[in-house]
Amino acid sequence: MSSRSYLRSAVADMGEQHFRVVDRAIRSADLVGLVEAPGNGALCLFEGAVRDHSGERQTTHLEYEAYGAMAERVFADIAAVAIERFGVAAVAIHHRTGCLQIGEVSVAIAVGAEHRGPAFDACRFVIDQLKLSAPIWKKEFGPDGSSWIEGPVAEPVCPGGDPDTSASSADSET
Amino acid sequence: MTSAPLIAVEVEVFARLRELCGGSASIALRLPVGADTAQCFAALAARFPALEASRSGLAVAVNEQYAGWHHSLREGDVVAFIPPVSGG
Numbered sequence: 001m002s003s004r005s006y007l008r009s010a011v012a013d014m015g016e017q018h019f020r021v022v023d024r025a026i027r028s029a030d031l032v033g034l035v036e037a038p039g040n041g042a043l044c045l046f047e048g049a050v051r052d053h054s055g056e057r058q059t060t061h062l063e064y065e066a067y068g069a070m071a072e073r074v075f076a077d078i079a080a081v082a083i084e085r086f087g088v089a090a091v092a093i094h095h096r097t098g099c100l101q102i103g104e105v106s107v108a109i110a111v112g113a114e115h116r117g118p119a120f121d122a123c124r125f126v127i128d129q130l131k132l133s134a135p136i137w138k139k140e141f142g143p144d145g146s147s148w149i150e151g152p153v154a155e156p157v158c159p160g161g162d163p164d165t166s167a168s169s170a171d172s173e174t
Numbered sequence: 175m176t177s178a179p180l181i182a183v184e185v186e187v188f189a190r191l192r193e194l195c196g197g198s199a200s201i202a203l204r205l206p207v208g209a210d211t212a213q214c215f216a217a218l219a220a221r222f223p224a225l226e227a228s229r230s231g232l233a234v235a236v237n238e239q240y241a242g243w244h245h246s247l248r249e250g251d252v253v254a255f256i257p258p259v260s261g262g
Contacts, residue, residue, distance in 0.1 A: 048262050065189055066261070067254055070238040095261060107262050127262055135235070135254070136261025137189035148190040150258035154233035156240035 018092045019075035021068040021136075026094050026105045035090040035112030042116040044123040048107040050100045054149075060141050064097045064106060067135035071095065077157040078129045084159075086122040088113035093126060095136060106138075133157045180204040183247055185218055186254040191232075194224045205247060211236065212243045214253050231258050 018034055028045060035043060050062050079091035090112040100106055109126050113119035130136075132152055139148050185201045192199050195218075203217050211234045219225040233256040234241050247253065 064261070065192075067186060067188055067235075067238075067256070070235055070254065071261070073238055131259070131262045134259060134261040135188065135256050136259060137257065138260045139189070148257070149260035150190070150231070151260040152258055153231050154240070154256045154259045 018090075019072045019079065020094045021066045021071050022094060022096055023098045024096070026096050026108045028105070028108045028110070031092040031094055031108050031110035034092040035110045037089055037112055040089055040112040040114060042113045042119040044109075044111045044113075044116075044119040046107075046109040046123050046127055047105045048127070049105050050102050052102045054140055054142075057140070057144075058142050059102065060143065061102065062100045062106070062141065063139040064095070064100060065137050065139070066095065066097045068097070071134050071136055074134045074157060075130070078126055078133065081129070081157055081159055082111070082122040082126050086113070086118040086125065088118050088122045091122065091126060093130065095130075095134070097136075129157060179207045181207055181209070181247060181249040181251075183214060183250070184252045185214065186252060187218075188254070189257050191225065191228060191255055191257050194228065195222045209247050210243070211241060211245045211247065211253060214247060215243075215255060218255070228257070232256060 028047060032043060032045060052059055075093040079093065082088060082091050088111050092110045095107045096105065107130065109123055111119050111123045113122065132155055135154060137148055139146055183203050183205060185203055186199060187195050188199065195201060201218065203214065205214055205217055215229065234243060235254040235256060236245050237252050
Protein backbone atom coordinates (compact mmCIF):
# COMPACT_ATOMS: atom_id res chain seq x y z
CA MET A 1 0.00 0.00 0.00
CA SER A 2 1.41 3.36 -0.92
CA SER A 3 2.87 5.19 2.03
CA ARG A 4 1.97 8.29 0.15
CA SER A 5 -1.78 7.94 0.54
CA TYR A 6 -1.89 10.44 3.36
CA LEU A 7 -0.31 13.01 1.08
CA ARG A 8 -2.90 12.40 -1.59
CA SER A 9 -5.75 13.23 0.77
CA ALA A 10 -4.46 16.79 0.96
CA VAL A 11 -4.95 17.21 -2.76
CA ALA A 12 -7.94 14.93 -3.17
CA ASP A 13 -10.34 17.82 -3.29
CA MET A 14 -8.43 19.45 -6.11
CA GLY A 15 -9.82 18.81 -9.52
CA GLU A 16 -8.12 16.93 -12.30
CA GLN A 17 -7.07 20.21 -13.86
CA HIS A 18 -4.53 21.12 -11.18
CA PHE A 19 -1.82 18.68 -12.26
CA ARG A 20 -1.51 18.31 -15.99
CA VAL A 21 0.94 17.36 -18.71
CA VAL A 22 -0.30 19.00 -21.90
CA ASP A 23 0.79 18.93 -25.52
CA ARG A 24 -0.38 22.43 -26.36
CA ALA A 25 0.51 25.92 -25.17
CA ILE A 26 0.23 26.41 -21.43
CA ARG A 27 -2.45 28.83 -20.33
CA SER A 28 -1.19 30.44 -17.15
CA ALA A 29 -4.53 32.17 -16.63
CA ASP A 30 -6.03 28.71 -16.12
CA LEU A 31 -3.59 27.95 -13.30
CA VAL A 32 -4.25 31.32 -11.68
CA GLY A 33 -7.96 30.60 -11.74
CA LEU A 34 -7.40 27.24 -10.07
CA VAL A 35 -5.62 28.67 -7.01
CA GLU A 36 -7.52 31.89 -6.46
CA ALA A 37 -9.76 32.02 -3.39
CA PRO A 38 -11.27 34.77 -1.26
CA GLY A 39 -9.10 33.74 1.68
CA ASN A 40 -5.87 34.06 -0.30
CA GLY A 41 -4.04 37.34 -0.06
CA ALA A 42 -1.17 36.10 -2.20
CA LEU A 43 -0.81 34.29 -5.50
CA CYS A 44 2.56 33.28 -6.87
CA LEU A 45 2.93 32.29 -10.52
CA PHE A 46 6.14 30.77 -11.90
CA GLU A 47 6.71 30.23 -15.60
CA GLY A 48 9.71 28.37 -16.96
CA ALA A 49 10.49 29.36 -20.53
CA VAL A 50 12.83 28.10 -23.23
CA ARG A 51 16.15 29.96 -23.28
CA ASP A 52 18.14 30.64 -26.40
CA HIS A 53 21.29 29.19 -24.86
CA SER A 54 22.46 26.47 -22.52
CA GLY A 55 25.84 27.28 -21.05
CA GLU A 56 27.97 28.12 -24.07
CA ARG A 57 25.70 26.34 -26.54
CA GLN A 58 23.12 28.09 -28.65
CA THR A 59 19.67 26.56 -28.55
CA THR A 60 17.31 26.74 -31.52
CA HIS A 61 14.43 24.84 -29.92
CA LEU A 62 13.61 22.13 -27.37
CA GLU A 63 11.58 18.98 -27.39
CA TYR A 64 10.04 17.73 -24.15
CA GLU A 65 8.97 14.17 -23.52
CA ALA A 66 7.13 12.94 -20.44
CA TYR A 67 5.79 9.84 -18.76
CA GLY A 68 2.61 11.83 -18.52
CA ALA A 69 0.45 9.71 -16.25
CA MET A 70 3.25 9.30 -13.72
CA ALA A 71 4.32 12.94 -13.97
CA GLU A 72 0.82 14.06 -13.02
CA ARG A 73 0.96 11.80 -9.95
CA VAL A 74 4.33 13.29 -9.04
CA PHE A 75 2.90 16.80 -9.41
CA ALA A 76 0.12 15.87 -6.98
CA ASP A 77 2.70 14.44 -4.54
CA ILE A 78 4.77 17.61 -4.71
CA ALA A 79 1.72 19.79 -4.18
CA ALA A 80 0.66 17.76 -1.16
CA VAL A 81 4.09 18.15 0.44
CA ALA A 82 4.10 21.88 -0.34
CA ILE A 83 0.68 22.35 1.24
CA GLU A 84 1.68 20.46 4.36
CA ARG A 85 5.12 22.04 4.66
CA PHE A 86 4.29 25.68 3.89
CA GLY A 87 0.61 25.85 4.80
CA VAL A 88 -0.43 27.23 1.42
CA ALA A 89 -3.97 26.77 0.25
CA ALA A 90 -3.66 25.54 -3.33
CA VAL A 91 -1.10 24.50 -5.93
CA ALA A 92 -1.41 23.94 -9.67
CA ILE A 93 1.31 22.55 -11.93
CA HIS A 94 1.17 22.27 -15.72
CA HIS A 95 4.04 21.04 -17.93
CA ARG A 96 4.10 21.03 -21.68
CA THR A 97 5.50 18.37 -24.02
CA GLY A 98 6.41 18.39 -27.70
CA CYS A 99 8.35 20.95 -29.67
CA LEU A 100 8.89 24.32 -27.97
CA GLN A 101 10.39 27.43 -29.49
CA ILE A 102 12.55 30.03 -27.73
CA GLY A 103 10.47 31.97 -25.24
CA GLU A 104 7.63 29.47 -25.01
CA VAL A 105 6.55 28.34 -21.57
CA SER A 106 7.47 24.76 -20.68
CA VAL A 107 6.16 24.72 -17.12
CA ALA A 108 3.83 26.85 -15.04
CA ILE A 109 3.24 26.65 -11.30
CA ALA A 110 0.65 28.65 -9.40
CA VAL A 111 0.39 28.81 -5.62
CA GLY A 112 -2.38 30.48 -3.64
CA ALA A 113 -1.87 31.31 0.02
CA GLU A 114 -3.11 33.56 2.73
CA HIS A 115 0.21 35.42 2.87
CA ARG A 116 3.06 36.07 0.45
CA GLY A 117 5.92 34.46 2.42
CA PRO A 118 4.61 30.91 2.20
CA ALA A 119 3.44 31.51 -1.38
CA PHE A 120 6.95 32.44 -2.55
CA ASP A 121 8.58 29.63 -0.55
CA ALA A 122 6.15 26.97 -1.74
CA CYS A 123 6.44 28.05 -5.36
CA ARG A 124 10.22 27.74 -5.29
CA PHE A 125 9.98 24.39 -3.50
CA VAL A 126 7.61 23.04 -6.15
CA ILE A 127 9.85 23.85 -9.12
CA ASP A 128 12.91 22.55 -7.28
CA GLN A 129 11.16 19.26 -6.48
CA LEU A 130 9.75 18.94 -9.99
CA LYS A 131 13.28 19.06 -11.35
CA LEU A 132 14.27 16.19 -9.05
CA SER A 133 11.28 13.92 -9.36
CA ALA A 134 9.14 14.48 -12.44
CA PRO A 135 9.64 11.88 -15.19
CA ILE A 136 10.12 14.51 -17.89
CA TRP A 137 13.05 15.01 -20.27
CA LYS A 138 14.15 17.75 -22.63
CA LYS A 139 16.15 17.43 -25.82
CA GLU A 140 18.13 20.50 -26.86
CA PHE A 141 18.52 21.34 -30.52
CA GLY A 142 21.28 23.67 -31.67
CA PRO A 143 23.31 24.52 -34.76
CA ASP A 144 25.55 21.48 -34.26
CA GLY A 145 22.92 18.87 -33.51
CA SER A 146 20.76 17.71 -30.62
CA SER A 147 21.13 15.92 -27.31
CA TRP A 148 18.96 14.73 -24.46
CA ILE A 149 19.72 16.64 -21.30
CA GLU A 150 20.39 14.32 -18.39
CA GLY A 151 20.02 15.99 -15.02
CA PRO A 152 19.76 14.26 -11.65
CA VAL A 153 18.86 10.62 -11.15
CA ALA A 154 15.11 10.71 -10.59
CA GLU A 155 13.93 10.25 -7.02
CA PRO A 156 10.51 9.99 -5.41
CA VAL A 157 9.03 13.02 -3.66
CA CYS A 158 9.93 12.83 0.02
CA PRO A 159 7.31 13.90 2.56
CA GLY A 160 9.97 15.59 4.62
CA GLY A 161 11.76 16.82 1.54
CA ASP A 162 14.51 19.32 2.20
CA PRO A 163 14.25 22.02 -0.44
CA ASP A 164 17.94 22.75 0.04
CA THR A 165 19.03 19.20 -0.79
CA SER A 166 21.56 19.34 -3.56
CA ALA A 167 20.47 17.43 -6.63
CA SER A 168 24.08 16.75 -7.51
CA SER A 169 24.95 14.79 -4.39
CA ALA A 170 26.20 11.47 -5.70
CA ASP A 171 25.85 9.74 -2.36
CA SER A 172 22.29 10.72 -1.61
CA GLU A 173 19.85 7.88 -1.35
CA THR A 174 16.12 8.11 -0.79
CA MET B 175 8.12 -31.44 -20.69
CA THR B 176 6.81 -28.45 -18.74
CA SER B 177 7.83 -24.85 -19.38
CA ALA B 178 8.38 -22.34 -16.57
CA PRO B 179 5.32 -20.16 -15.95
CA LEU B 180 5.64 -16.64 -17.31
CA ILE B 181 4.13 -13.27 -16.53
CA ALA B 182 3.43 -10.57 -19.10
CA VAL B 183 4.68 -7.09 -18.27
CA GLU B 184 4.79 -3.90 -20.25
CA VAL B 185 7.98 -1.86 -20.24
CA GLU B 186 7.98 1.87 -20.86
CA VAL B 187 11.17 3.64 -21.92
CA PHE B 188 11.76 7.30 -22.58
CA ALA B 189 14.08 9.84 -24.12
CA ARG B 190 17.52 8.45 -24.90
CA LEU B 191 16.55 5.01 -23.66
CA ARG B 192 13.60 4.98 -26.04
CA GLU B 193 15.88 5.85 -28.93
CA LEU B 194 18.15 2.94 -27.97
CA CYS B 195 15.11 0.67 -28.22
CA GLY B 196 14.52 1.61 -31.82
CA GLY B 197 12.18 4.46 -30.97
CA SER B 198 9.49 2.32 -29.40
CA ALA B 199 8.15 3.67 -26.11
CA SER B 200 6.32 0.54 -25.04
CA ILE B 201 7.72 -3.01 -25.14
CA ALA B 202 5.92 -6.17 -24.08
CA LEU B 203 8.02 -8.72 -22.22
CA ARG B 204 7.35 -12.15 -20.76
CA LEU B 205 9.32 -12.87 -17.62
CA PRO B 206 9.56 -15.85 -15.27
CA VAL B 207 7.15 -15.75 -12.33
CA GLY B 208 8.97 -14.08 -9.45
CA ALA B 209 11.12 -11.88 -11.67
CA ASP B 210 12.09 -8.50 -10.29
CA THR B 211 12.76 -5.15 -11.90
CA ALA B 212 16.48 -5.91 -12.29
CA GLN B 213 15.66 -9.08 -14.19
CA CYS B 214 13.18 -7.14 -16.27
CA PHE B 215 15.93 -4.73 -17.29
CA ALA B 216 18.23 -7.63 -18.06
CA ALA B 217 15.58 -9.10 -20.34
CA LEU B 218 15.16 -5.75 -22.07
CA ALA B 219 18.93 -5.36 -22.48
CA ALA B 220 19.10 -8.85 -23.98
CA ARG B 221 16.85 -7.57 -26.73
CA PHE B 222 18.53 -4.15 -26.99
CA PRO B 223 22.19 -4.59 -25.95
CA ALA B 224 22.97 -0.87 -26.19
CA LEU B 225 20.89 -0.38 -23.03
CA GLU B 226 23.36 -2.10 -20.74
CA ALA B 227 25.75 0.84 -20.72
CA SER B 228 22.89 3.11 -19.57
CA ARG B 229 21.86 1.11 -16.51
CA SER B 230 23.57 3.28 -13.93
CA GLY B 231 21.65 6.47 -13.43
CA LEU B 232 18.30 4.88 -14.21
CA ALA B 233 15.40 5.07 -11.82
CA VAL B 234 12.65 2.46 -11.88
CA ALA B 235 8.91 2.79 -11.55
CA VAL B 236 6.25 0.11 -11.35
CA ASN B 237 2.66 1.10 -12.12
CA GLU B 238 3.59 4.79 -12.04
CA GLN B 239 5.25 4.69 -8.61
CA TYR B 240 9.00 4.81 -8.02
CA ALA B 241 10.29 1.39 -7.02
CA GLY B 242 13.61 -0.35 -6.39
CA TRP B 243 15.64 -2.72 -8.50
CA HIS B 244 14.44 -5.74 -6.51
CA HIS B 245 10.74 -5.04 -6.72
CA SER B 246 8.93 -8.31 -7.47
CA LEU B 247 6.75 -8.10 -10.54
CA ARG B 248 3.28 -9.46 -11.19
CA GLU B 249 1.23 -10.18 -14.26
CA GLY B 250 0.18 -6.98 -15.97
CA ASP B 251 2.66 -4.69 -14.21
CA VAL B 252 3.88 -1.65 -16.12
CA VAL B 253 7.60 -1.11 -15.54
CA ALA B 254 9.24 2.16 -16.51
CA PHE B 255 12.97 2.77 -16.74
CA ILE B 256 13.57 6.43 -16.12
CA PRO B 257 16.74 8.15 -17.35
CA PRO B 258 18.15 11.12 -15.42
CA VAL B 259 15.45 13.76 -15.59
CA SER B 260 15.41 17.26 -17.05
CA GLY B 261 11.91 18.60 -16.65
CA GLY B 262 11.03 22.18 -15.91
